[in-house]
Amino acid sequence: MFQMKNSDKQVLKQAEERITELYNTVPHDNLVYHSIDHTKQVVERANEIAAHYDLSERDILVLNVAAWFHDAGHLYVDPTEHERKSVELMRLWCAETGESSGLADEAEPVIMATKLSTQPEGLIQEIIKDADTYHFGLPAFKKADKQMKKEMAMRNIGTMLMDWPGNTLALLETHRYFTSYCQDLLDEGKQKNMAKLKKKSETAAQNN
Structure with a gap:
């Protein structure tokens, strides 16, 4: 398993906490598939796939942030709009936790790549698409x-x-x-x- 810096681990712990908070507070009885369990699976599978490639520490961080937030938009909007809402929620989290806008800028296209019709650009986007459809x-x-x-x-x-x-x-x-x-x-x-x-x-x- 890739060894992550403690500072990056803390960032991802905060990301997990935010997603957990959203799922605990926003009513979502209709999200039978797009549950927090699905999100956790995508995070796990993204890291499983990433372990087979030579990714930088930054790439791993961006991939994980995108994986945690990629379906959060389902809590608020229709499926066709959820990727954009997920990006919005990720950017809000970055702003509130003091993360650099650079991280948000890097994670946004990775989240948007999970749209089924989107062709991935680069390995990180390929990994998150495969993690999302692993099943x-x-x-x-x-x-x-x-x-x-x-x-x-x-x-x-x-x-x-x-x-x-x-x-x-x-x-x-x-x-x-x-x-x-x-x-x-x-x-x-x-x-x-x-x-x-x-x-x-x-x-x-x-x-x-």
């Missing part, structure tokens, strides 16, 4: 997919619900892992999940 290649994808479906229903986002297996399959078909680490580790599992979704989608179509 696409895991057996646990089925559980996460059910959580996401329930969340979309609770947030009244019904367009995807009409053919959930088909839409989820389409998402995985257009998705790719960017780091060689995740490609080697997760691509095969993602293909298995896609095969299951395809079968489920075909069965649903036959029953309609």
Whole structure:
């Protein structure tokens, strides 16, 4: 595991405390998938991936700050706007804790890179995108997919619900892992999940 400076550890402890505070104080019963547990998983997976690459101490700090804040916007706004709100919350935290505007400027594009349609620029952005979709290649994808479906229903986002297996399959078909680490580790599992979704989608179509 990468050895982080004590000063950086303190910054990330403060970031975790802020995110924990937000999730403890802002009502979010509808965030079945985008919970604080998901955020913690992304932080953990980002560091797992980063450990396989030669990143600077600064890169590790920026990556972790972005990972902690990347989904905080879901507490306040619709999914389509959440990345921008997450950046706003991160910048507010930086200002309140006395962190330099430089850290906020570096973390902003990393947070924005988590938008599914965004092409990452540089290794840090590739890592956070792969950390955010890590579960696409895991057996646990089925559980996460059910959580996401329930969340979309609770947030009244019904367009995807009409053919959930088909839409989820389409998402995985257009998705790719960017780091060689995740490609080697997760691509095969993602293909298995896609095969299951395809079968489920075909069965649903036959029953309609």
